Ligand SMILES: Nc1ncnc2c1ncn2[C@@H]1O[C@H](COP(=O)(O)OP(=O)(O)O)[C@@H](O)[C@H]1O
């Protein structure tokens with residue numbers, strides 16, 4: 001069973017637009033609404049794989065009710081923490097040439113009582129969890145050390161933690177030794193305060209996060225693939241995708257793929273890459289089912305290609 005925790009979930013609205021012109025009225029040619037937030041997407045991908053998952057979510061107002069309704073329609077179990085503020089709506093503008101612009105709202109502020117109820121709900125749900133995946137930004141009211149506290153509590157209860165967040169929330173959680181962290185290239189560069197130009201730069205940065213406390217680092221490098229660094233070694237895998245439809249939630253699908261396949265070693269890395277590659281072939285934040293995966297297209301390198309230049313370097 002995989003429990004996901006999304007402290008700041010969202011209603012994701014995607015508008016398809018011909019192109020973005022500042023100051024103009026832009027007529028959308030299509031729109032879709034999805035339940036969103038990084039842990040929500042992980043739960044959607046885990047459920048799509050036919051595995052049990054519970055999504056712990058603070059939900060409030062009409063957007064919160066809609067998120068719950070949409071997840072219910074997808075058969076995803078939600079442990080709901082009622083909050084007074086309204087759940088945020090995040091907007092994605094998808095241009096015809098494939099460029100995606102996202103506006104992520106700050107979300108409601110959680111009161112001390114709501115924060116306590118959130119932690120208590122995670123505790124209640126964690127009894128038979130193989131993994132607790134803690135994902136996304138923190139809403140106002142939660143301090144940057146909130147994930148650190150959650151990791152400490154989960155470890156005390158004997159659960160394994162996968163953490164996908166960024167900035168101070170990621171850095172402060174490292175001291176509690178999360179079992180896996182999943183930064184993307186920008187988050188990894190920010191965490192170490194250096195630019196990333198090659199796979200070797202990403203490898204050094206991932207090793208630094210391990211030195212600071214992460215058990216394993218699953219670094220997703222967009223079109224370049226993924227790197228896994230743990231106590232046993234380092235592996236690199238990638239998969240070619242000819243037509244990218246939407247990269248929204250590709251990292252979330254990858255983390256789900258990694259955890260579904262056991263959450264360690266090269267087999268889990270290959271599953272992460274297969275899920276990420278399948279997610280980008282699908283529209284919006286649609287999560288792949290097993291039928292969407294093309295595991296044969298994934299290559300796990302025998303050696304990490306440290307000299308390989310990143311197609312999207314972080315500077
Ligand atoms: N353009 C792409 N071509 C092929 N695979 C991709 C592409 N973009 C993303 N992916 C796959 O999805 C994974 C996650 O994407 P990434 O952008 O790194 O994460 P995030 O969504 O967290 O920012 C990548 O590691 C890769 O496996």
Ligand SMILES: O=P(O)(O)OC[C@H]1O[C@](O)(COP(=O)(O)O)[C@@H](O)[C@@H]1O
Pocket residue numbers: 008010012035036037038039041090104135136137138247248249250251252285
């Ligand atoms: O918590 P954050 O960092 O604001 O991100 C929330 C957004 O991330 C998503 O989970 C998608 O992830 P990506 O933007 O990494 O593709 C959306 O569903 C959601 O709108």
